[in-house]
Amino acid sequence: MRDGAVDVIVVGGGIVGTAAAAFLAEAGARVLLVEREGLASGASGANSGVVQHPFDPAMAALYRTTLALYRDLSANGVGFRLPDEPAGMLFVSPREAAARTEAATITAAFPELSTEVVGGAALQAIEPAVGPGLWACRVDIGYPVVPAASTYGYATLAEARGTVVRQGRGASLELDGDTVVGVRVDGRLLTAGAVLVAAGPWTPGVLDPTDRWAPIQPRWGVVVEAELAAPPRHALEEAGIDTVMEWSPAGTDGTTPAREPAVEAVEFSLVPQPGASSVGSTFLDAEPDAGRWIEPILLRAARFVPGVADAPIRGVRACARPQCVDGRPLVGRVPGRERLFVCAGHGPWGISTGPASARLVADLVLGRDPVIPAELDPGRFGVPAA
Numbered sequence: 001m002r003d004g005a006v007d008v009i010v011v012g013g014g015i016v017g018t019a020a021a022a023f024l025a026e027a028g029a030r031v032l033l034v035e036r037e038g039l040a041s042g043a044s045g046a047n048s049g050v051v052q053h054p055f056d057p058a059m060a061a062l063y064r065t066t067l068a069l070y071r072d073l074s075a076n077g078v079g080f081r082l083p084d085e086p087a088g089m090l091f092v093s094p095r096e097a098a099a100r101t102e103a104a105t106i107t108a109a110f111p112e113l114s115t116e117v118v119g120g121a122a123l124q125a126i127e128p129a130v131g132p133g134l135w136a137c138r139v140d141i142g143y144p145v146v147p148a149a150s151t152y153g154y155a156t157l158a159e160a161r162g163t164v165v166r167q168g169r170g171a172s173l174e175l176d177g178d179t180v181v182g183v184r185v186d187g188r189l190l191t192a193g194a195v196l197v198a199a200g201p202w203t204p205g206v207l208d209p210t211d212r213w214a215p216i217q218p219r220w221g222v223v224v225e226a227e228l229a230a231p232p233r234h235a236l237e238e239a240g241i242d243t244v245m246e247w248s249p250a251g252t253d254g255t256t257p258a259r260e261p262a263v264e265a266v267e268f269s270l271v272p273q274p275g276a277s278s279v280g281s282t283f284l285d286a287e288p289d290a291g292r293w294i295e296p297i298l299l300r301a302a303r304f305v306p307g308v309a310d311a312p313i314r315g316v317r318a319c320a321r322p323q324c325v326d327g328r329p330l331v332g333r334v335p336g337r338e339r340l341f342v343c344a345g346h347g348p349w350g351i352s353t354g355p356a357s358a359r360l361v362a363d364l365v366l367g368r369d370p371v372i373p374a375e376l377d378p379g380r381f382g383v384p385a386a
């Protein structure tokens with residue numbers, strides 16, 4: 001690391017940026033975290049709130065490490081608590097075949113996860129909140145957590161270890177040739193020995209302001225906060241939801257005023273939370289008018305959990321998943337640049353995998369030579385143009 005006012009500037013105060021700051025500061029680095037709005041103001045504060053096993057081997061490895069890191073964070077007394085046991089995930093469908101396909105797909109990739117297909121009255125016996133005539137694949141995964149709690153927890157740790165958090169209009173990189181010397185915030189140059197960009201869906205705009213290099217795109221999700229009289233015991237998701245998480249350059253444009261939001265554009269998910277549960281969600285390419293999606297989301301959810309129809313609504317929120325074109329985050333050095341690192345693009349899995357990737361990139365910045373899987377190498381998308 002080169003001399004600068006601080007050792008490392010972290011750009012972005014979501015789960016990835018705050019966790020990285022906490023790990024860097026733990027090792028004694030002088031860290032400045034710059035955030036343009038507020039900590040957890042993006043998806044890290046507005047997500048559905050479930051720590052969940054991804055069904056991609058590269059992501060699953062990050063998830064397993066994240067569970068261990070969350071156990072440590074829970075023990076730190078910073079307001080985050082990972083439940084001791086998973087609540088269980090139900091992948092629900094009106095079609096038995098869909099539940100069986102989900103179970104077969106999960107078992108084939110992860111034989112260690114025990115799956116069970118249940119339908120009708122047997123399903124209602126293990127999960128009274130679901131409606132009649134449904135089928136589900138049950139998997140013993142899924143830890144409900146307060147959506148913003150892990151980000152705030154890591155921010156608290158980072159600050160306790162000396163990290164300075166600074167709010168200011170969007171940070172931009174300051175370069176000397178190919179070497180990053182710091183960032184500019186509100187017109188002021190802040191120098192550092194290294195810069196880590198963890199700006200979620202806005203990461204490509206920071207690394208390449210020309211927008212020509214853009215392997216990560218925002219995929220907007222709306223979550224309705226509903227106070228269910230009898231919340232489910234499990235976290236629930238529609239069977240087959242992974243298909244809509246795949247990259248789709250021509251996805252649904254939530255801002256098109258001519259078209260009413262359609263129930264069919266919603267993929268059902270529900271995470272029980274103390275107070276209001278998270279009911280979702282959408283996968284939109286443009287920032288939506290969240291209020292217009294309340295009714296379609298609730299109508300679709302009521303097909304699976306009838307109690308949603310009568311539940312008082314306590315709020316609605318929209319946030320953007322940082323969706324990478326190949327579904328995996330970019331973790332490591334930015335090619336073609338010196339002293340510049342990136343950790344972003346966790347898509348729908350950032351709360352479940354972000355801390356492990358932040359640990360890897362923090363170790364890299366610290367010169368500890370961590371083993372970062374090749375499939376996470378930022379170099380797979382070439383060199384940023386600007």
Ligand SMILES: Cc1cc2nc3c(=O)[nH]c(=O)nc-3n(C[C@H](O)[C@H](O)[C@H](O)COP(=O)(O)OP(=O)(O)OC[C@H]3O[C@@H](n4cnc5c(N)ncnc54)[C@H](O)[C@@H]3O)c2cc1C
Pocket residue numbers: 011012013014015016017034035036037038039040041042043044045046047048049050051052169170171172198199200201202203206219220221222223280281319320321322343344345346347348349350351352353354
């Ligand atoms: C509806 C929805 C539900 C979800 N539910 C879950 C879930 O249940 N479980 C799960 O694991 N994942 C879930 N996710 C995904 C998860 O929320 C994200 O993957 C994760 O929060 C991304 O974290 P991040 O730190 O990379 O980015 P972000 O949370 O987006 O943080 C990036 C931060 O960078 C800041 N920033 C941007 N540009 C600049 C700049 N130039 N200068 C300074 N600051 C900047 C932003 O203001 C923001 O605060 C969900 C996502 C959505 C949309």
